[in-house]
Amino acid sequence: MKSFSTGFPAPMTERRRFLAALALLALPLSARAQQRAALSPVPGVPPAPTLVLPDMDDKLVDLARYRGKVVLVNFWATWCPPCRKEFPSLGRVRKLFKPADFEVLAVNVGEDPETAFSFAGATDFPILFDRDSPAMARWRVNGLPSTYVVDRQGRLALRAVGGREFDDPAIVEQIKELLNRGRTR
Secondary structure, eight states: OBOTTTSSBOOOOHHHHHHHHHHHHHHHHHHHHHHHHSOEEOTTOOBOOOOEEEBTTSOEEEGGGGTTSEEEEEEEOTTOHHHHHHHHHHHHHHHTSOTTTEEEEEEEESOOHHHHHHHHOSOSSOEEEETTOHHHHHTTOOSSSEEEEEOTTSBEEEEEESOOOTTSHHHHHHHHHHHHHTOOO
16 A cells, blocks of 8 residues: 555554455465365375384284275374364264275374373274384374375375364365275276
């Protein structure tokens, strides 16, 4: 906005600065919200890295044993606000599909089972522990939460960095596509 007296832009008041910043954020937020609903394809669909970690009972769980299923692998921690927000949706999305076809593996990063259990309680999907972060390094996780969807052939098909609601219709549709694509006829 130009000043009538000088022709130069009018000085920004605090209120005007706030409204301008809000206007700049409003458009990207709606676009980001739509974009964040879905998961991104992993270019080249490479093989999933090795994932063998202890569960709450200290039994080793190996991703390779889930071959033939679509597996959502979620890296999280209790101190991470977006992780805490999205965590309930992991259980909800798991219930939408047959256990013979789909599984969720929640990989807690750097915490002990007591800390994770005090947050997660009893879940209907495995919680694994990457205490010293070797899996996080192999999977090239740079931020939490990070999620990968592994197809029936053991390849990285989809990924997301940042929080999601995994029972969102866009994500559910992506999982259905993977389930149908890999179905043996």
